[in-house]
Amino acid sequence: MSEPFEPKIVAFVCTYCTYAGADLAGTSRLKYAPNVRIVRLPCTGRISPMFILKALQKGADGVLVSGCHPGDCHFTHGNYHARRRWMVFRALLDFTGIPPERVMFSWISAAEGSKFADLINSVTEDIRKLGPFDQYQELIKETESPATL
């Protein structure tokens, strides 16, 4: 009766590295799981923790945040700022009971098309094993606002 669970994953990526990496995966005809919705942003430094909360609020089961390797930032140090922010935000999520496994971070350069494809596959599998983020989705139901993604 029930369909197999397909996780919804939102990926916030920077346009200079990870998005280009995803592009490379595509042009190289690499196959990867279709569960990820990519949101392209100028830099990881632009990725506010609000984006992550908003994704969960709209019913995502997992969030992936990805950008340039340290030292490679197009804006010289956006990803260093982002890294610090994530370190703190991740601890906060952990303390408030949002499992850190559901919010993942990675560095993927424009040349790492295969790393991108592999990572999306492994992240999708991990979230599939964790199952839907029921606890959070219960809260969404309580608001009686339709959760769309």
Added chain:
Amino acid sequence: MITQEKYRTTVKELLSNGTIKMAIGYKPGSTPDRRRPLFIRTLEEADQLVLDSTCMTNLSGYLVTEGLLSDEKRVGIFLRPEGIRSINILAAEYQLNVDQIIIFGFDSTGREVRPLQGRNAEDFTALLSEIKENPPVIHKEPLLERIEKMNAKERFDFWQEEFSRCLKCYACRQACPMCYCRRCIVDSNQPQWVNTSSHTLGNFEWNIVRAFHLSGRCVQCGNCDRGCPVNIPLRLINQRMAKEVIDGFDHFAGLSSTQEPVLASFKKDDTETFIL
């Protein structure tokens, strides 16, 4: 009592010789154990000043009132050590000029109030470094340990239970000296980041966002705890985040007025273990 009398005299002296245009202190509140802020502009008002162990509120938030410091005159203010840290953070974030602030420091043990030596923020650096080494024990510590031992699901349930009482009155924000944004993210509606109605989802988001914005800035003054009408242990989250930044970046908020804000700076060798 002696401290109170001494400070009354000092305030009168500084007001009459024009060193300060105003002093911010405490006066009796609606019940014997409550105090309310007092803004002393005249010598008569100085006689209402009260200083005892029930003067808990961190008054530093009043300093960022629009226009208060724009005439470049000095303002005196009664502060506990946490309050002095707030002043340093506000100065480091360019919200005030620390030279305009005359500090009347005090602290209490039991019912005993004692003055702190110094008048300017920099005079207290040694005291603050000492507090960094030996932080005061906040009585909710056992609860913190209990939460640390829970698994993610239990923790989520715990906070959901706590936040379900939240009324979205924003008293925590109004009471907090660090929440000085002209337009708070929760008031922004295009896009609407945080659900504004007081259902648990919105409450959850609001409290997480506030805790994140206070990470590395909170000084544990407890204004939010005391302000909360439904007794959500807000200070607990902030306390946990303060520990996080001290462990991760050796950042003790408000140590000096030139300290770089922890989330607006970085080191190239910040070490993390979770980025894939």
